[in-house]
Amino acid sequence: MEKKKIVAFCCENSSLKAAEALSDPSLLEAVEIVALPCLGKIEIGLVLKCLEKGHPGVLVLGCPLDNCQYLRGNYRAVKRVERVRQLLGEAGLDESRVRMDFLSSLDSHRLAEILQGIKRSEA
Amino acid sequence: MITAVQKPFEEIYRMVEASGKLLILGCGTCVTVCMAGGEKEVGILASTLRLACRERGSSLEIEEATIERQCDREFFDPVKAQVLGADAVLSMACGVGVQFCSELFEGKRVLPALNTRFYGTTVQQGLWSERCAGCGTCVLDRFGGVCPVARCAKSLLNGPCGGAQDGKCEVDKEIDCGWQLIYDRMSALGLLDSLMEIQPVKDWSTGRDGGPGRIRRQDVEL
């Protein structure tokens, strides 16, 4: 069975654009990208489902705070990610399996760093 | 509405771990509104439990369902088969729902996922506050709409104790002194004098005492 990858929830307005502009697109093979109109759409249940289905981790990538095109989506996402990490901790699992980071559409190099980090840790 | 909070995860886990097949049953009314036991929370708890079980090597099988209310029998019809097929039901309703489910399905182990707290109001998104104690003899007309039973920590009926400071209760600085609220409200209404009436000792048998309450309406009975 194919090994499951980390799921990267990417907001269409920032991280997805950064992903499209990567100088080395092969880095994207390290993750499973799921595009969302805004991180405000992230649901705690969906993140947990990813882990349930065997994905090793979830990465939530969106616009820097106060830069959200829909004004508050990333703020809500921060709270939801915090809750998921708390739930993981309570269940006895590793909280760091779910992470959040902030990127603008121009931050391809940062995205590359993040993806390289993932590749390295899986090697 | 009735408000409740989820029990700590470990407590829930210990309750359910021995069951082979578990049905987590949510409720679509009060506990949905206070974000504790609706369909979303059912999904979250189910996923968390499955992850924990996998981690701890438990072979617990978990199913999920949510019905409109767990305090009226008809709403259980769509999930009857699932309830009967489960070894245990983890009800995410308030204490009423947990018990009613238990009554309807004799012999079925029904477990509470929530701690039922109080009758309260949504002060703002994410903040709920107690307002009513269900004493059964409402005297809100005498206190300007502020309940001394629910909002005074000692349920005093004839004025404040000496412990309030800056309008806050001595029990907890976050709590407003109920009697300060009553005083302010009655002053604003121009009814301060009526507070001088002595309230008699309360008959608690309509609420907190005298056994489980019962209401009968013969005109409505079919």
Place this chain on the structure above:
Amino acid sequence: MKERLCEVGLALCGCGGALFSAAEAGKVLAALKGAGVAVKQVLLSQSLCTAAGMEEAVSHLKDQGPAKLLFAGCSSSRRPGLLANMAARTCLSPGATYGVTLRPGAGALLHAAAILRGLKALAARPAFQTRLIHLEQRVLVVGSGPAGLQSARDLRALGYETVLVDQGVETASGSEGLPGGLILYNGSRLAALNGQLGSFKALLETPCGNRTVSCGAVVITCGAGGVGRFELVEGLLGSGSLTDGAGRPTGCTELYGLPIVPLAELAAFVGGLPRGKETLTVGLLLDLVLDEPVSSMEEALRLGRELQLRGPQRIERQVYLFCREVKVSSLPLQGLYDEAREAGVVFVQVEGRIGLEAEGRGVAVSCRDSVLSAELRVLCDCLGVSPLGLSLAADPVLAAGTGVAVDGLGQLQENNIHLFPELTNRPGVFVAGPGRGQYALPQALREARAAALAVHRLLAQKHLEVELANAQVDADKCALCLACVRSCPFKAMGVNREKAAAESYPEACRRCGLCAGECPARAIELPLHTDAALLALVD
């Protein structure tokens, strides 16, 4: 799938050769064919974003008449305005278009792959019905100060019925400032704004009772309203006019009954102070946290130097200039700064909160000097402040009634770059000048004009064709907990009393999905990103 792909028209732009040259376009199409897709209706261009290029494309596409349209080109192809424009002119609904960005240097194969992804996405996109929203050609402007009047003037000139509302009994600029054809409600306030863009119902509380005004858009320009409502120090509010030693009004505006005046009036005020003291301490306060324009620093430096040097004989003056950072990025400013320092002006670089309190007949300025790392307290005989440095909270009733979110300083615009300069969280409600904390007149007027133009951009089309792809609420599951209504940043959610459930308004819904994430009953779905689709992606 192949049949459906063929109903899609393709507009391919090489971006002036940056993506591919005219000759290479053939390679892209060949690569597409190689992937098994033969797009029948193709438009090739090198300049789709120009007016001429657009005209050519529109006439070409009108002939071909595709049911759906895919743009592939530079990042302009994903700009909603471009797509909507093209859709409108080729009689397609906005949802029948899609943009794909091609990367420079990617080569024909990768371009083809990107186009194929776009074609599939477009073909798979469900067709939504549309609703035509009528846009009322009337605008409500709140506040009749210079900014409000500027907006109103511009809007009238553009042909809109304009209604002005002001709390004051007289308009700030007197009656000469009023353009013709304007309806003005004096002594009135906007109490509530119901409805959505294009069909707002504004509830006005006027001296003659409540009035409801229907309008397509609203421009809010009023701020705290007058100098008297500044709040520098808790508990000190009020204003009055200053009298000199002989009891005659000096014509200077005084704040809080303290010798604090706007910078512009400081020189006159100092001149009018009763003589008798040996040393006069004059303070100049700039709070650059609010990013004042360079002009404030310039004004303060000139003033400081003047006041320091030009005292009458036998009276020593000491000028203190309090600011958060000394902006001397330009040469002239550097020169002014040097001159001021040579003249003897003391610069205090402040961090944290600045406190002002009455002491004797003067005002004591308490602050932390970031250079000395020490608490400082300077007793000034008078203090000049730049109005920009004052915490000016907008009317909270206005904020609550209009559903416009305030920022940390209480101003009617959230601190989000996507809103700057004239947008608010509520579609159809715009803000300019003092409403968003802009008291510098040239900037405020410019913003007022920008707001008028933004209204025009919205209302000029007279109707809005809105795709019904807004958030959908399952009425059976909805418990009316109101989480979505409260959490929608755009106030696009309301309660449908008949269905006894929440519902979103398609003209305002931005389809961000925030509501779906908040709903405790999982009753909300975004048609374009269904739960099933997302779950499938995760599997």
